[in-house]
Amino acid sequence: MSTSEVPSTTVLPAAGFRRWxxxxxxxxxxxxxxxxVGGRVLTDSAGSxxxxxxxxxxxxxxxxxxxxxxxxxxxxxxVPSFRACIILLISxxxxxxxxxxxxxxxxxxxxxxxxxxxxxxxxxxxxxxNPLGIITLFTAVMGCVVAVxxxxxxxxxGRPRDTEEDEAQGTGYFPVLDV
Numbered sequence: 001m002s003t004s005e006v007p008s009t010t011v012l013p014a015a016g017f018r019r020w021x022x023x024x025x026x027x028x029x030x031x032x033x034x035x036x037v038g039g040r041v042l043t044d045s046a047g048s049x050x051x052x053x054x055x056x057x058x059x060x061x062x063x064x065x066x067x068x069x070x071x072x073x074x075x076x077x078x079v080p081s082f083r084a085c086i087i088l089l090i091s092x093x094x095x096x097x098x099x100x101x102x103x104x105x106x107x108x109x110x111x112x113x114x115x116x117x118x119x120x121x122x123x124x125x126x127x128x129x130n131p132l133g134i135i136t137l138f139t140a141v142m143g144c145v146v147a148v149x150x151x152x153x154x155x156x157x158g159r160p161r162d163t164e165e166d167e168a169q170g171t172g173y174f175p176v177l178d179v
Contacts, residue, residue: 014082021085022069022078025092029065032095033058039099039112047109053102057133061095061140068144072151081150084143091139098132101125 037054040046068088072080080088100113103126111125 018079018082018085021089022073022080025065025069025080025085025088028092029062029069032065032092032099033062035096035099036061036102040102040104040109043112043115045104045110045112045115047104047106049104049106049109057137061136064140064144065091068140068147071148075151077151080143080147084147084150087139087143087146091136091143094132094136094139098129098136101129101132103129 036058037050040050065088068080068084072078072084079085101111101124103111103114103122110119110122111129113125114122
């Protein structure tokens with residue numbers, strides 16, 4: 001055996017990180033959407049946009065994150081790839097921060113940051129919420145796609161397919177989309 005080959009029984013350093021991220025990810029995938037809506041209720045800063053966030057943003061993120069964790073769990077990889085874990089961690093971090101800065105409309109409504117730090121923080125919260133929302137949603141979609149695509153291979157490492165796999169991929173209208 002050459003030094004470049006890694007036996008299948010060797011645990012790679014990233015395997016522990018991937019398992020930890022997948023385990024904590026189930027909690028974060030549910031907690032972050034709840035924080036986006038529930039944080040305003042806890043700080044009594046809910047307004048007329050809170051039901052809109054509860055009906056659109058929170059379920060979309062919940063579905064994306066749960067798919068990113070559930071599909072690899074049902075395949076031989078069992079956990080998302082290292083790249084997918086990094087992307088999902090960025091998405092969850094931005095989602096938690098978005099929950100602090102997401103503005104609301106109506107009488108007595110503000111962001112959670114505005115409720116905690118006072119009216120002076122409202123401008124900063126409003127300025128940060130749009131980029132954070134875009135980054136959160138984009139990385140959630142990207143993390144979901146990467147996790148699903150990388151889990152198609154047995155080890156879940158995201159290695160590129162070789163020509164034998166491409167030739168054996170099947171036929172039909174969209175053979176490239178067969179995952």
